[in-house]
Amino acid sequence: MPASSADSAAATLEALLPEGRVLTSAASFAGFLHDEGEWAVYGDPLAVVRAESTEEVAAAVRWCAETGTPLVARGAGTGLSGAANAIEGCVVVSFERMNAILEVNHAERWARVQPGVVNDDLRAHVAQHGLWYPPDPASSPWSTIGGNVATNAGGMCCVKYGVTRDYVLELEVVTGTGEATRLGTRTAKGVAGYNLVGLIVGSEGTLAVVTEVVVRLRPLPPAPITVAGMFDSVVDAGRAVALVAESGISPSVLELVDRHCLKAVDDWKHMGLSTEANAVLIGRTDAPGEQGQFEAAELARCFEEAGASLAAISADEQESEALYAARRLAYPALERLGPVLTEDVCVPKARVPEVLARIEEIAAAHNVLIANIAHAGDGNLHPLIITTPGDDAARGRAHEAFSEIIDAALAAGGTVSGEHGVGTLKLAGLAKELSPVSLAMHHAVKNALDPHGILNPGRAIPPLG
């Protein structure tokens, strides 16, 4: 729309909300344009609403429904698939100001929070009461619970403790027609009505706008024992993962980091990390007492059987924390080297070694650098395709590699996204994964809950073929 009519449209939105809520100047949009999904498209919003209440969110949604304006809900913008990117002419609803922890119930073990609460802030708060919110995406120091809900975020602890959806009991949402309602129940069990909570978690803001979340908590687990394994190749490390899966134990963490990642972290943070191994597995067990000892020994045995050059049960908590921190820092460290295209395929655990080998072939064939971090115990691989800034040819090759990794994962019985979501970057991949009948069901649900087609349109589900 021309600038003047955009201005007058934005003015009618501004008039509905208290002063200071609505940003309308292009200069003020800088922090609200895109997430961390490298190369995902984004446009210029019409306005940014920094909402402070459910009522304000509902007013924005109703305005969008009346005017046919796309609405993009936004947490901290740490997503990796472009799902929170501004759409040309959209309203961005930012939850930065709705960041209160409203209530913690110790006996029933839940917390009621606003969507803008940062994941680590919630974790720190409930830890004071001996409680734990498990989902721990690597972005936890920055990402918000609302964003975690929108993407069904995973993390390191998922291998034992599950993903965000497993911890969401109740939601308050604003529907696609601008009405607020609560969904779900805080009780331990409940089958009253359809599982709309589980449907909305992971729907990337395309079915409703989440304005409050009740999350289930657990007691804090015992201090973990860490087992590190050094491997000559990522494929050997993958074999160790398959052996752990066969062993029947339940590690609380099983992460893979390759040499590229360790080097990038060490170059940045000077942590004195060894970069002699080509791949490191970081296993942890938080099982209590003798069971913990047993599981740690089993992890070491699996690492050795797969050919680890070193498998050590850590006596040194400092060293173990350094390795764990290195895993968390891998992504920002690699981003310093140039644009990173992040893969997120998830494959059956027994197929991890073969898919890692295939990724090496793909890197060689397309002459791109692919670093690997992985929630290996889940089969959730994050090949990171790194290119030189400004090298358009490399960028084209990276996209080809990205697409071939998806094909390799699907061929191995995997899925295009384990935890980062579809956004726009995985739309083409998802179109390969879903049957035409399933895709039609997705669109039927989308149209049912968002009849005006305004909630983050074009994201999360590919267009009908």
Next chain:
Amino acid sequence: MPASSADSAAATLEALLPEGRVLTSAASFAGFLHDEGEWAVYGDPLAVVRAESTEEVAAAVRWCAETGTPLVARGAGTGLSGAANAIEGCVVVSFERMNAILEVNHAERWARVQPGVVNDDLRAHVAQHGLWYPPDPASSPWSTIGGNVATNAGGMCCVKYGVTRDYVLELEVVTGTGEATRLGTRTAKGVAGYNLVGLIVGSEGTLAVVTEVVVRLRPLPPAPITVAGMFDSVVDAGRAVALVAESGISPSVLELVDRHCLKAVDDWKHMGLSTEANAVLIGRTDAPGEQGQFEAAELARCFEEAGASLAAISADEQESEALYAARRLAYPALERLGPVLTEDVCVPKARVPEVLARIEEIAAAHNVLIANIAHAGDGNLHPLIITTPGDDAARGRAHEAFSEIIDAALAAGGTVSGEHGVGTLKLAGLAKELSPVSLAMHHAVKNALDPHGILNPGRAIPPLG
């Protein structure tokens, strides 16, 4: 419809399917008319299809869509809310012949089964491989995985291990327009597309017909330690439950059985159960080694603090199994005494004692016998309202008590159904629990996935107000 046109309609359905699949005579309908939901309404079907393949199910659904005929999918008919009851003039699709265990993958820990597999048959089969399918409704010797999926069945182990939905990775379904598709992924994690699997689980056959299920398995847990507590009142037992919830331990079972139940079981099976206590709590821990010892001691401590007359950590596995078996037999034992109206409310754990006290008041006020069994550790209460056969006045009073228990649960922040589902018996209760906006969302989803309105219409969600 008149008998002759019903006959000719049934004949067109018969013509679509192989010989022997379609029953059309009223005399053959006896085993397919209703489930165990006492007093839930049912009608006479037009036909019963004993399907042997997904294609046959799809053909039946398409015929129903073309003719506007309601379709009721049926497992073993052990449901307790009337969801599998025949609708007047409907087609019942029975899964009794689709009962194969198709595949077990040990390394990835899943099993692929047809919906007609009996829960205990699956459990016995995978136990041979050291694997475990946790959801264990009391009906597990008879109920089918398809029925468990339709109702999102719970059971004894849910308090630690979750419900059916937590174990369903992938579904094959036939849609409301008669098309077959797979949904979900077998990988440990996946966020590709909407969570249609989680939406369909628990939807009581109203959104799709499930024709194949891939369930997640776990390693078999260690042998449990059992702790029994005898209480002078169910309210004291409820206080013990609240104390366990506060303690931070994770019992693998925490069941309540009252004297009425123990007596009914003992009168029937002559197991020599003590009926001196007014309520018994059966706690179990399957934590390994010293953690198990600790949790057993904690259970005993909580029981004693709440005023148990006896709290014993069982050294005698036989005695412990007898108590556990008594819990499983409570429902059929009580059914022998007369029609049983089964409640299934779920309340916050800390509110268990107050709601149990309220149930006693309701029983007294309406002069009805209410026996109590409960998945107490989940706050999932099963007050069983027992009446004398043929006593219409008692039946009316039972319905009033049923409705007041629902009100008491909702007032305590609970839900109308923890695990039995809504069917027809809980429609009025659910209408009280859902907001008008939430109910409208339910209908939008129902209409989207069942555009002809043929899939178990009138069940699971109340009509729009």
